Amino acid sequence: MVNSRNSISEQIDLIKRQLVDKGYKLTQQREVTVRVLLEHEKDHFSAEEVFLLVKEKFPEIGLATVYRTLELLSDLQVVEKINFGDGAARFDLRSTDGSHHHHHLICTECGSVEEIMEDGLLRLEQQVLHQYGFAVTDHRLDFQGVCRECRQKHKLSEQAVG
């Protein structure tokens, strides 16, 4: 979830700076990979999915390079690596300011994953600090449930029956 006020090229510049500052280069392959992530902010792609999209723009690229790029971006806190338990890690752009306060709505019926920007955990985090002495630096909150569309389908089929 990158600051949407910036254009894609501005955001790439920003990421380039982060790479160069740490002694890495923004190669063609890395740029294309970042671009794909930027163009699909709302999705949570697996490495394989990123690879396929990157390959469309840069056919010579190898899967290993995409893995290495995603790992690098992960280390640099540019992307977040999440595992929803379906066998493959998924990758998300982080917000530019480093904060990370989106949660996931995972539909148990259709498998869709929606991102929401609520937070509302500050009180809980303070409680954790007081009660357990644990200083929270980040969190991950996933909700399982039924999304609006699937609930709608249920209602429709109920009406059809009733």
Added chain:
Amino acid sequence: MVNSRNSISEQIDLIKRQLVDKGYKLTQQREVTVRVLLEHEKDHFSAEEVFLLVKEKFPEIGLATVYRTLELLSDLQVVEKINFGDGAARFDLRSTDGSHHHHHLICTECGSVEEIMEDGLLRLEQQVLHQYGFAVTDHRLDFQGVCRECRQKHKLSEQAVG
């Protein structure tokens, strides 16, 4: 997190009933696996770790059987399968009443995983329903941060320096 008022054998009986009700048997292998989970409620073992402990009590068992048992128990909602992103799924007993309101405190320094029983998400879940039409049935909340012990170490080393 099974109701701790019950003894282990009572809890096994309970789980046996759940299995038998759905047409499954509580074989030796399954019982030993469940027993290991019960004896290590506070841990979050990988399949391999469960396997090694089970093997101590039942050396003939195969790894595949442990995987199949854990999957079965997962399907039956007896255990929860969690992925902390370290490459292997981990397995947790669920509470007997089916509710599941523990969160995880994952220390980024020593890797420890503590379970806490707070909830405090009801308001947030209601908000999600109103705002996104998403009906929450379950959630998962992990906090990354620094645990009490590691914070203590920091303080000590600071004192040593200062």
Added chain:
DNA sequence: ATCCGTGCAAAGTGTTTGCAGCGTT
């Protein structure tokens, strides 16, 4: 000339599956 980054293929790791055999009903 050096050195980082790449593509490819091979290896690694966690997990699932096919199958023959066993035990219980």
Added chain:
DNA sequence: AACGCTGCAAACACTTTGCACGGAT
């Protein structure tokens, strides 16, 4: 006899690694 369950090994899916080559400084 039927059928669920098991152990073993093979297959699988995702990810990492070794290595020689290429491109930029």
